Amino acid sequence: MSFHTSTPRTPAAGAPFYTPAQDPPAGTALQASSPAVPTLFSPLHLRGLTLTNRFAVSPMCMDSADDGHLTDFHLVSLGGWAMRGVALTIVEATAVLANGRIVPEDSGLWKDSQIAPLKRVVDFIHSQGQKAGIQLGHAGRKASILSSQVERHPGMQTEVATPEQGGWPENVWAPSAIPYSATYATPKEMTLEDIAEVIQAFADASARAVQAGFDTIEIHAAHGYLLSESLSPITNRRIDTYGGSFENRTRLLREVIAAVRAVIPEQMPLLVRISATEWMEWTAKESWDVPQSLRLAKMLPDLGVDLLDVSTGGNNKDQKIVIHPYYQVDIAGQIREAVRAESGGKKMLIGAVGLVTTAEMARSIVQQSDKEGVYGVRDDGTLAAAAADLEGTVEVETEHGQKTRADLVLVGRQFLRDPNFVLRTAHELGVDVQWPRQFRRGKFS
Incomplete structure (x- = not known):
């Protein structure tokens, strides 16, 4: 891979303000043709999108928006990670309807006035040569709760945000009228009209995200929010076409995916986040689990x-979780293996998240063997399995026998602790990467 070297006064292309072009972007491996470069610092292709490395900022709720509008806080926090080498920065869970916020201070994209503050963030991320994504969701029965910034104390009787606190406890929606707990609002069971409104809201928010300039969209179907609730037989007890069987419980997610895919450009990749298990197997009752996630995953590429x-x-x-560093990553690897084993049809890449705190862990999650090679998804959605098929992609021929668990590492809390995690990881792995022009004097030595 070759890079054009800009001069210090070369402005970033397309930026509505002056900032020097980061060419190549921070976090790009400078010896990209070397077989010693780990997969973690090789490019990844998704449809028409190319990421310079395999790091993404996992969506993290900051509870700092004003009526759904992002503020300068988001510009600084999200822009800071992009500036320091993250290839893909994903904006926190953004509500497609006002009643789809988790807390009153959540990000939103249910009206046009919310486009401009998002575009400001996207423009800055692009000025750094990096890519921007947004996670769209609806909180379902976990909506209208108090911000995490509200001090909790033992014996606190409620998590509900009242109307006086900006909440909407009387307008919380869910597949079934089952509260998350006694401290949460009791939701209304959604009517078919409500369901249609949600599906349309995902499409409308996606169209606004395109206007804001985002490079990719992630549909939030995890963590017990509306689409996740719909998947689970514990929280979805409907008796219509949106409940009961696996086909019916996955219907809402599938219809949301179709609605979003229909309004975004063909070249824009679409991501989906799921909770692969709700960790309720101990009850011996039917719950959403890994086998059902495997079944769903095989449907998603098409x-x-x-x-x-x-x-x-x-x-x-x-839920009962036995936590260890790879407790989620191992499940991601299981799903990746199953999806890749499917013959024919379109293919899909896998992202892994959770407890990624060290350089070695990040490296090991995505490291590919010589047999597997480096690959990505072509524009038509099929898997490209050879470096020759993806111009500019490095083929790594190390780590014989390494079992790759994922293709992209999504990092959350570690970026809060260490905004320089990408640059520090490169240093610890011995990879010479580009630093932001303005920060070069602080480069690790």
């Missing part, structure tokens, strides 16, 4: 999904 972001949990307060 629906136009390019990457499945694999998380777990969040749908039940009584």
Whole structure:
């Protein structure tokens, strides 16, 4: 791979303000043709999108929006990660309807006035040569709760945000009228008209995201929010076409995917996040689990999904999780293996998230063997399995026998602790990467 070297006064192309072009972008491996470069610092292709490395900022709720509008806080926090080498920065869970917010201070995209603040963030991320994504969702029965910034105390009787606190406890929606817990609002069971409104809202928000300039969209179907609730037989007890069987419980998600795919450009990749298990197997009752996630995952490529972001949990307060560093990553690897084993048809990449705190862990999650090679998804959605098929992609021929668990590493809390995690990881792995022009004097030595 070759790079054009800009001068310090070369402005970033298309930016509505002066900032020097980051060419190549921060976090790009400078010895990209070397076989010693780990997969973590090789490009990834998704439809018409190319990421310079395999790092993404996982969506993290900041509870800092004003009536759904992002503020300068988001410009600084999201822009800061992009500036420091993250290839894909994903804006936090953004509500497609006002009653789809988790807390009153959540990001939203249910009206046109919310486009401009998002575009400001996107423009800055693009000025750094990086890519921007947004996670769209609806909180379902976990809506209208108090911000995480509200001090909790033992014996607190409620999590509900009242109308005086900006909440809407009387207008919380869910597949079935089952509260998350006694401290949450009791939701209304959605009518078919409500369901149609939600599907249309996802489409409308996606169209606004395109106007804001986002490079990709992620549909939030995890962590016990509306689409996740619909998947689970514990929280979805409907007796119509949206409840009961696996086909019916997955219908809402499939219809949302179709609605979003229909309004975004063909070249724009579509991501979906799921909770692969709700960790309720201990009850010996039917729940959403890994086998059902495997079944769903095999359906998604033909629906136009390019990457499945694999998380777990969040749908039940009584979940029982045995936590270890790879407790979610291993499930992502299981799903990846199953999806790749399917013969014919379109293919889909996998993202892994959770407890990624070290350079070695990040490296190991995506490291590919010489047999597998480096690959991506072509514009037509099919899998490209050879470096020759993807111009500019590095083929890594190390780590014989390494079992790749995912194709993209989504990092959340570690970026809060260490905004320089990408640059520090490169240093610890011995990879020479580009630093932001303005920060070069601070480069690790």
